[in-house]
Amino acid sequence: MHPQPDLEPACPTMTTSRDVVIVGGGATAVSSFTQLAATLSPGDSVTIVDPNPVGFGHAFGTSDPLLLCNTSVDVTSLRADDGSDLLDYLSSRGWPAHPEDFVPRYLVGQYCRERYQESRRRAERRGVRIEHRRTRATAVRRDGTGYTVELTDSTALFATDVLLCLGLDRPVLPEPVRRHAGHPALLDAPYPVDRLRGLPRDAEVLVLGTKLSAIDAALVLCRDGRRTVMTSPSGELPAVRTRLRRPERPLLDADRWQRLAPGAANLDREVARLLVEAVNRADRPLPLREQTSPADAPAPRLERELALAAAGRVPWQDVVAEVIDTINDWTAAWPASTRADVLGRYRTVMSRYISAIPERNARLLAGHLADGRLSVATGYPTSIEPEGPTSWRVEWPDGRVEHFTHVVCGTGFQKPQLSLAGPGRYRIGPAEPGAAVPEITAELRLREPQHPEADRIWVVGAAAHHRTAIVNYLNAAAKQAARIAAQFAAVPV
Ligand SMILES: Cc1cc2nc3c(=O)[nH]c(=O)nc-3n(C[C@H](O)[C@H](O)[C@H](O)COP(=O)(O)OP(=O)(O)OC[C@H]3O[C@@H](n4cnc5c(N)ncnc54)[C@H](O)[C@@H]3O)c2cc1C
Structure with missing residues (x-):
């Protein structure tokens, strides 16, 4: 944890205390910190490295109450064991929260912040030193008995153990606008949403994407009356749900699912069978085709699926939490390429149902669609070109040309990148061409290819x-x- 003036090896020759460096300070880091803190002893230290205040990462650090979680209180908790710590937090502050609710994301940010501070105070009372360094980490290097965490301010930290909790902070710029990065009327992501709120009320905005972050953008823009068009290659909006919570009794035959081999010829049929059986075990089961809309156009499909959700006719939603856990367990030991191949086949359906939107958001979108403020384009632009500081010329596949004042990318975020930058040195961020990618062991530790031992560097969350x-x-x-x-x-230093 000791700050170093330069990038020379930072480790003492012998250490009996544990010096933990956590890179990233969002919800994942707070979950890790609060669960680790109890294992630490007097004299140990924890340093959290993040330019942002700890607890307020990108996912939950938003300040706009319009933006909701798309996961219920039941599963949006810093602890994954029984009960919901978020529910306890909200209830103890007088919020009339229910495990099924989708609460505003800023509340989860507040919850993370407070749990971090409480846990920090408890650890400090026990003699554990805690520090927050407001900078970014660029690499972790193995040095004799420990690690040197390299920081952007040209200092370094010594660590016996490192946790990489990097989250998602680099937006994906889609092809038609990539070369216009930096244009003043191109927003690379909807966040922070103050940038959207600051656009003129008469702005005419093209939002690239039709999934979660694009929907956040559309909700903020349309709230203040801005004309907004959403577009994506699929043109498909997510499904609508009223909850994402753990079922009271298991619905899915997870054991049978775990026995399915990734290369099995009948895999698709077996997966479909397990899903249908699970949905049939839910309360008020319905045939799957009665739980979704067959409409092709996004607006009528949203209307119908909103009505089904509001009427409680979407029992598919009650198997989603188990499906996520089962897929994560099922694929954990597979080579990354097998995981990508197999899950790639189900990507569209997974993204539509696993990342479904809360009923409240669907209702707002349907309202904006009905009153003409919002539309979802039937095609994806063939070209998007700037015509000036606040004017874009957009050409559609049918040859029509439309003009917008701003373009907002709601096309998601790049996964964190880790690569080998020399023996024992892990680079955080974009890799050099041809750089090897470290292995992640079953214990979630990094290991250099061909190296006998895993490092005491753990990856958590998106990393x-x-x-x-x-x-x-x-x-x-x-x-x-x-x-x-x-x-x-279990393992001493
Ligand atoms: C807009 C959005 C909404 C989401 N909504 C939900 C939801 O409703 N429910 C749900 O379960 N999940 C949601 N997620 C998924 C979310 O990513 C995970 O839940 C995750 O656990 C969030 O916490 P995090 O700490 O991993 O990431 P983040 O919140 O992204 O925080 C990561 C932090 O790491 C810091 N960081 C990154 N790189 C470095 C570096 N090199 N050095 C120092 N600091 C660094 C960043 O500054 C940031 O503060 C959402 C994600 C996004 C992007």
Whole structure:
């Protein structure tokens, strides 16, 4: 944890205390910190490295109450064991929260912040030193008995153990606008949403994307009356749900699912069979075709699926939490290429139902669509070219040309990148061409290819995407953090 003036090896020759460096300070880092803290002893230290205040990462650090979680209180918790710590937090502050509610994301940010501060105070009372360094880490280097965490301010930290909780902070710029990066009327992401709120009320905005971050953008823009057009290659909006919570009794035959081989010829049929059986075990089961809309056009499909959700006719939603856990367990030991091949086949359906939107958001979108403020384009632009500081010329596949004042990318975020930058040196961020990618072991530790031992460097949340299929889910990160805390408790320094 000791700050170093330069990048020389930072490790003492022998250490009896544990000096933990956590890179990233969002919800995943707080989940890791709060679960690890109990395993630490007097004299140990924890340094959290993040330019942002700890607790307010990108996912939950938003300040706009319009933006909701798309996961219920039940599973949006820093701990993944029984009960919901978020529910306890909200209830103890007088919020009339229910496990099924989709609460505003800023409340989860507040919850993370407070849990971090409480846990920090408790650890400090026990003699554990805690520090927050407001900078970014660029690499982690193995040095004799420990690690040197290199920082952007040209200093370094010594660590016996490192946790990489990097989250998602680099937006994906889609092809038609990539070369216009930096244009003043091109927003690379909807966040922070103050940028959207600051656009003129008469702005005419093209939002690229029709999934979660694009929907956040559309809701903020349309709230203030801006004409907004959403577009994506699929043109498809997510399904609508009224809850994402753990079922009271298991609905899915997870054991049978775990026995399915990734190369099995009948895999698709077996997966479909297991899903249908699970949905049929839900309360008020319905044939699957009665739970969704067959409409092709996004607006009538949204209307119909909103009505089904509001009428409680979407029992598919009650198997989603189990499906996520099962897919993560099922694919954890597979080579990354097998995971990508197999899950790639189900990507469209997974993204539509696993990343479904809360009924409240669907209702707002349907209202904006009905009153003409919002539309979802039937095609994807063939070209998007700037015509001036606040004017874009957009050409559609049918040859029509339309003009917008602003373009907003709601096309998601790049997964964190880790690569080998020399023996024992892991680079954080975009890799050099041809750089090797470290292995992530079953314990979520990094290992150099061909190296006999894994390093005491753990990846949690999005940084573990080479090992864990569905990482954009706090519940999955909290489970990983619990496993890492158990390893800390079991293995001394
Ligand atoms: C807009 C959005 C909404 C989401 N909504 C939900 C939801 O409703 N429910 C749910 O379960 N999941 C949601 N997710 C998924 C979310 O990514 C996970 O839940 C995750 O656990 C969030 O916490 P995090 O700490 O991993 O990431 P983040 O919130 O992205 O925080 C990561 C932090 O790491 C810091 N960081 C990154 N790189 C470095 C570096 N090199 N050095 C120092 N600091 C660094 C960043 O500054 C940031 O503060 C959402 C994600 C996004 C992007």
